[in-house]
Amino acid sequence: MECVFGLVGNDFAVVVADTSAVHSILVHKSNEDKIMILDSHKLIAASGEPGDRVQFTEYIQKNVALYQFRNGIPLTTAAAANFTRGELATALRKNPYSVNILLAGYDKETGPSLYYIDYIATLHKVDKGAFGYGSYFSLSMMDRHYHSGMTVEEAIDLVDKCIMEIRSRLVVAPPNFVIKIVDKDGAREYAWRESVKDAAVASA
Amino acid sequence: MKLDTSGLESAAPVWGAPSELVDGFSAAPSFEVPNTTDFDGFQKEAIQMVKPAKGTTTLAFIFKEGAMVAADSRASMGGYISSQSVKKIIEINPYMLGTMAGGAADCQFWHRNLGIKCRLHELANKRRISVTGASKLLANILYSYRGMGLSVGTMIAGWDETGPGLYYVDSEGGRLKGMRFSVGSGSPYAYGVLDNGYRYDMSVEEAAELARRAIYHATFRDGASGGVASVYYVGPNGWKKISGDDVGELHYKYYPVLPSTVEQEMVEAAAA
Numbered sequence: 001m002e003c004v005f006g007l008v009g010n011d012f013a014v015v016v017a018d019t020s021a022v023h024s025i026l027v028h029k030s031n032e033d034k035i036m037i038l039d040s041h042k043l044i045a046a047s048g049e050p051g052d053r054v055q056f057t058e059y060i061q062k063n064v065a066l067y068q069f070r071n072g073i074p075l076t077t078a079a080a081a082n083f084t085r086g087e088l089a090t091a092l093r094k095n096p097y098s099v100n101i102l103l104a105g106y107d108k109e110t111g112p113s114l115y116y117i118d119y120i121a122t123l124h125k126v127d128k129g130a131f132g133y134g135s136y137f138s139l140s141m142m143d144r145h146y147h148s149g150m151t152v153e154e155a156i157d158l159v160d161k162c163i164m165e166i167r168s169r170l171v172v173a174p175p176n177f178v179i180k181i182v183d184k185d186g187a188r189e190y191a192w193r194e195s196v197k198d199a200a201v202a203s204a
Numbered sequence: 205m206k207l208d209t210s211g212l213e214s215a216a217p218v219w220g221a222p223s224e225l226v227d228g229f230s231a232a233p234s235f236e237v238p239n240t241t242d243f244d245g246f247q248k249e250a251i252q253m254v255k256p257a258k259g260t261t262t263l264a265f266i267f268k269e270g271a272m273v274a275a276d277s278r279a280s281m282g283g284y285i286s287s288q289s290v291k292k293i294i295e296i297n298p299y300m301l302g303t304m305a306g307g308a309a310d311c312q313f314w315h316r317n318l319g320i321k322c323r324l325h326e327l328a329n330k331r332r333i334s335v336t337g338a339s340k341l342l343a344n345i346l347y348s349y350r351g352m353g354l355s356v357g358t359m360i361a362g363w364d365e366t367g368p369g370l371y372y373v374d375s376e377g378g379r380l381k382g383m384r385f386s387v388g389s390g391s392p393y394a395y396g397v398l399d400n401g402y403r404y405d406m407s408v409e410e411a412a413e414l415a416r417r418a419i420y421h422a423t424f425r426d427g428a429s430g431g432v433a434s435v436y437y438v439g440p441n442g443w444k445k446i447s448g449d450d451v452g453e454l455h456y457k458y459y460p461v462l463p464s465t466v467e468q469e470m471v472e473a474a475a476a
Contacts, residue, residue: 021378021380023374023378025392026391028382029380029382032380049377049378050374050376050378050379050380051343051346051347051350051376051377051378051379052377054377054378054379055344055377
């Protein structure tokens with residue numbers, strides 16, 4: 001039931017993820033942030049088993065930081081994506097991680113990019129991608145309306161269309177989504193789309 | 205005279221917590237039935253999906269004054285109630301509590317292990333460990349045993365420098381930060397009462413009553429929960445046990461028996 005999707009625009013990449021933490025029929029939390037800021041100009045949106053999702057993405061985050069400390073320059077998005085895929089591949093035949101990842105980044109030389117990395121260590125550089133049941137609805141929406149060089153407004157409009165479609169057509173649709181964007185100014189949270197607010201003050 | 209107790213035996217065993225003993229209590233005499241379509245099947249599937257994997261009800265929530273932690277005290281092995289007085293709220297250290305759901309031994313051992321690690325952290329760093337840190341320690345340990353059959357569904361509630369903290373940690377490796385959680389087979393029932401009555405700015409008494417009520421309602425509907433509803437409060441000075449009430453007595457307190465009007469009174473038949 002986890003929905004993750006993203007696309008590349010004019011000078012930015014945007015990723016969207018649902019924010020429900022679910023256990024069988026229970027929704028434990030509906031404001032869980034599944035898009036991790038990998039470093040200043042990279043985002044990693046992950047979906048999959050709860051333990052694996054957090055542990056694997058944190059492992060990648062720490063190793064990316066380590067590279068920067070050791071070598072003085074940050075990894076490119078392509079290098080980070082290939083490193084991630086390599087880790088998934090190494091673990092695959094022993095102790096596989098059940099995580100699907102969309103890695104979005106911005107490099108000064110090559111601009112924005114989006115990488116599709118699935119749980120069996122498939123790696124593709126893509127313009128648009130999606131995981132989960134939501135992909136059945138968002139992929140076709142994006143195929144129909146996407147064109148290269150979209151502005152932020154056009155891209156967010158398309159993202160909202162996808163969210164509307166998921167909300168109305170997916171049987172156990174997640175109510176809330178988080179949108180994060182990465183461009184030359186860095187990776188940051190763009191917006192939340194909430195249709196169910198937690199009664200208490202939302203915790204980070 | 206040998207009593208016929210065949211009516212008391214259940215035809216199909218109901219499974220409780222997986223890591224507790226079950227053998228010996230589930231085998232039941234049965235007889236052959238004619239082959240028919242499995243018309244119960246669809247219902248069984250739905251129930252199996254939600255089956256009580258962790259037969260208990262525990263809950264915890266954060267509010268203005270601190271954190272409230274509550275749990276029932278029943279241990280069940282299939283359809284047999286093995287104990288009505290299990291301590292499901294574990295005292296990790298004077299300002300942190302853990303709740304127990306799943307395998308009793310797993311929860312007790314790993315919470316005690318966590319207590320040791322927290323104390324070592326204090327000694328090494330000359331300051332108390334945060335709730336974030338303690339829950340991450342436990343989550344990492346449980347993650348490394350992933351797939352090996354541990355059954356732990358716990359909440360770590362405590363008070364540290366940043367105020368009250370609450371984390372849900374389970375044996376699948378999940379760790380969630382939140383304001384209110386309920387874990388166990390009775391948790392959906394408890395969530396209903398808890399979500400509806402919750403306000404951030406409650407007093408300690410109101411919060412304790414909400415926690416107690418939520419546990420009571422869960423024990424009413426869930427067969428694997430019962431016994432005593434314990435309620436603990438975690439404040440800036442550490443935790444304090446507020447109450448421990450038998451849920452049977454709570455029932456009559458909340459829903460006292462009212463004398464009902466007699467519709468028809470049975471009288472002795474007049475001697476013919």
